[in-house]
Amino acid sequence: MKNILNIIRENIILIIAVLAVGLIIGYVVGTPSSKTESTDSKEALADINEQIFTCSMHPQIRQKGPGLCPICAMELIPSVSGSTDNSGANPNEIQMSESAMQLANIQTTIVRRGQLVREINLLGRVEVDESRMYEISARFNGRIEKLFVNFTGQKVTKGQLLAKVYSPQLVTAQKELLEALNYKDSKPEIYKSAIGKLKLWDLTDRQIKSIIKNGKPILYFDILSPITGVVSVRHISLGDYVKQGQQMFMVADLSKVWIMFDAYQADLPWIVVNDDVEFSLPSVSGQKLKGKVKYIDPIINPKTRVAKVRVEYSNTDFKIKPDMFVDGVIKSSVNNVKNRLLVPKTAVLWTGKRAVVYVKLKDRESPTFLYREIVLGPDAGNYYVVEEGLKEGEEIATNGVFKIDASAQLMGLTSMMNPDGGGIEVKGHNHDNKHMNNEEMVIMDDHQHQIEVDVKFKRQLTNVYQQYLVLKDDFVASNSKKVIISAKEIAKAISNVDMKLVSGNAHILWMEHMKALNESIKLIENSRDIEEQRKAFSVLSLSFYKSVKVFGLEGAVTYYQYCPMANTDKGAFWFNNSKEIQNPYFGEKMLKCGETKEVITFK
Numbered sequence: 001m002k003n004i005l006n007i008i009r010e011n012i013i014l015i016i017a018v019l020a021v022g023l024i025i026g027y028v029v030g031t032p033s034s035k036t037e038s039t040d041s042k043e044a045l046a047d048i049n050e051q052i053f054t055c056s057m058h059p060q061i062r063q064k065g066p067g068l069c070p071i072c073a074m075e076l077i078p079s080v081s082g083s084t085d086n087s088g089a090n091p092n093e094i095q096m097s098e099s100a101m102q103l104a105n106i107q108t109t110i111v112r113r114g115q116l117v118r119e120i121n122l123l124g125r126v127e128v129d130e131s132r133m134y135e136i137s138a139r140f141n142g143r144i145e146k147l148f149v150n151f152t153g154q155k156v157t158k159g160q161l162l163a164k165v166y167s168p169q170l171v172t173a174q175k176e177l178l179e180a181l182n183y184k185d186s187k188p189e190i191y192k193s194a195i196g197k198l199k200l201w202d203l204t205d206r207q208i209k210s211i212i213k214n215g216k217p218i219l220y221f222d223i224l225s226p227i228t229g230v231v232s233v234r235h236i237s238l239g240d241y242v243k244q245g246q247q248m249f250m251v252a253d254l255s256k257v258w259i260m261f262d263a264y265q266a267d268l269p270w271i272v273v274n275d276d277v278e279f280s281l282p283s284v285s286g287q288k289l290k291g292k293v294k295y296i297d298p299i300i301n302p303k304t305r306v307a308k309v310r311v312e313y314s315n316t317d318f319k320i321k322p323d324m325f326v327d328g329v330i331k332s333s334v335n336n337v338k339n340r341l342l343v344p345k346t347a348v349l350w351t352g353k354r355a356v357v358y359v360k361l362k363d364r365e366s367p368t369f370l371y372r373e374i375v376l377g378p379d380a381g382n383y384y385v386v387e388e389g390l391k392e393g394e395e396i397a398t399n400g401v402f403k404i405d406a407s408a409q410l411m412g413l414t415s416m417m418n419p420d421g422g423g424i425e426v427k428g429h430n431h432d433n434k435h436m437n438n439e440e441m442v443i444m445d446d447h448q449h450q451i452e453v454d455v456k457f458k459r460q461l462t463n464v465y466q467q468y469l470v471l472k473d474d475f476v477a478s479n480s481k482k483v484i485i486s487a488k489e490i491a492k493a494i495s496n497v498d499m500k501l502v503s504g505n506a507h508i509l510w511m512e513h514m515k516a517l518n519e520s521i522k523l524i525e526n527s528r529d530i531e532e533q534r535k536a537f538s539v540l541s542l543s544f545y546k547s548v549k550v551f552g553l554e555g556a557v558t559y560y561q562y563c564p565m566a567n568t569d570k571g572a573f574w575f576n577n578s579k580e581i582q583n584p585y586f587g588e589k590m591l592k593c594g595e596t597k598e599v600i601t602f603k
Contacts, residue, residue, distance in 0.1 A: 053078055054410060066103055077403040078103055092414045094369045094404055101367050106400035108360050111390050114342050115333060116383060118270050122328040124261035126320055132253035134226050138242040139202040142167030145220055147238045149231050156225040162249055163223040173197050174217030181212065229253040257315045259291065261328050262306040269378055270332040271296060277311050279328035284319055303599050341386040345452065347398040348384055349405055349416045349504050356416045358404045360395040369397060369404050371414045402503040451550055457501040458554040464493040465553055468544060469577055475537060475584030480530045487524040494518060509550055516543040534585050538572035545573065553602045563594040
């Protein structure tokens with residue numbers, strides 16, 4: 001029995017030993033590839049984690065690996081090196097690794113020639129065709145004895161009787177004609193003079209013959225419609241006494257109407273006579289109507305800063321009525337923009353004076369970019385026409401351009417904000433009270449009129465404007481407690497504006513504007529004196545004016561108004577959403593004191 005147990009024990013030990021040897025051999029054989037794969041992954045991860053990242057706005061922020069700036073929450077960018085030792089390399093070249101390119105999400109495109117078809121959106125209004133309007137005025141003094149048009153908008157046909165007029169003056173003139181008949185042969189000039197007098201008063205030959213035939217004057221004269229249309233204006237009532245030249249009726253033919261569109265200054269170069277226009281009206285839901293541009297106003301309206309573009313439309317079914325609002329689209333292709341160099345707008349950094357792109361250089365081992373100033377032609381929707389500075393076939397950065405420029409700034413190379421190169425300080429953005437003064441801000445704003453920004457950013461800024469209007473109304477009501485509540489709501493709306501939606505110079509400007517706005521709001525919140533609050537409100541209004549002029553609002557018309565007696569020796573401004581003056585600096589004491597200085601219209 002013991003022998004059997006010993007044999008079993010020996011067999012078990014042998015099996016265990018064989019298994020152990022197999023495991024060791026398998027480990028030895030399999031370990032090299034696993035180790036290599038693990039090493040490669042770790043090295044790739046280390047390459048990213050060891051890459052130094054920094055903030056373009058706050059170069060003092062430097063950390064290993066990607067992330068967000070702890071100051072402004074902007075996405076950090078890879079810290080890249082300058083030019084390599086390539087023979088003949090430009091000292092301003094920006095060299096990046098492939099991994100840095102991917103992390104910064106930098107994309108490029110080839111510069112091509114093409115023909116632009118720009119889509120222009122226009123807002124308009126239906127108006128009466130001025131050539132189809134007829135003003136009926138009194139040819140002689142008289143009294144309205146009968147009136148056959150009882151209301152404005154009544155349809156009439158050509159020759160239809162509108163009113164009957166009794167005129168003692170005209171009756172006397174007819175009697176003179178009947179007496180002149182006795183001297184027709186002996187004194188024909190008297191007879192002709194009497195007939196001419198009646199014709200001047202709009203009597204027809206038929207009516208004059210009737211007077212002569214009947215031998216007695218006509219007491220009541222008919223006022224007839226000269227055209228078929230509708231009575232758009234009625235100036236008289238039954239029993240009124242009218243004088244010669246006085247307006248009685250306005251008759252308009254609506255079978256053909258004008259669509260008058262508002263075209264902004266930047267759109268005018270793209271609009272020419274005979275361009276096709278597709279438009280729609282809420283009253284004709286789902287139906288696209290078509291017309292052609294017949295006339296472009298040669299004068300810009302100094303208040304609205306728009307020119308009128310006229311489209312004529314045949315309105316035989318009378319579905320379209322005057323003063324209806326119209327949305328129109330023109331797909332324009334101007335002759336002088338054919339076969340021109342085109343670049344996407346995202347590729348261009350624009351300071352107001354200089355337009356900058358970054359060109360990717362060929363024959364470089366690593367992705368390398370070089371600063372290039374260009375001259376822009378017409379704005380064409382999502383593209384610019386390039387007049388000078390680029391050649392067909394060159395490759396430029398179209399996404400992540402600001403990150404390349406920020407890297408150039410950090411290294412003291414030629415960049416958008418520093419065209420002469422050398423180390424720079426990002427003014428007003430280091431959060432240590434070294435901010436631009438008011439004069440510098442005005443200069444920068446003048447260079448940045450209506451920067452193109454993301455529509456989401458405009459929408460968020462429009463929310464700030466809506467809260468501003470609530471605050472303005474609280475000042476009009478002189479309610480200090482509500483003013484504080486509304487000021488907090490504005491601060492909340494400003495904090496909801498996503499600064500990551502703007503980049504480059506626009507980002508710098510918004511950070512400055514946001515600081516100025518918040519400082520004014522803080523003064524309002526911390527005061528219980530309505531007059532002190534109003535002083536802070538005047539500063540807030542000036543700061544917000546700069547923001548509105550630079551970044552714009554979404555689909556708003558605002559009135560920038562001024563009171564010369566408010567707050568300071570120079571007076572004070574405020575925004576309003578209507579022309580009516582309601583002074584927030586005096587309330588009921590001087591509610592109507594002020595005037596509109598500027599009307600600003602946004603698409």
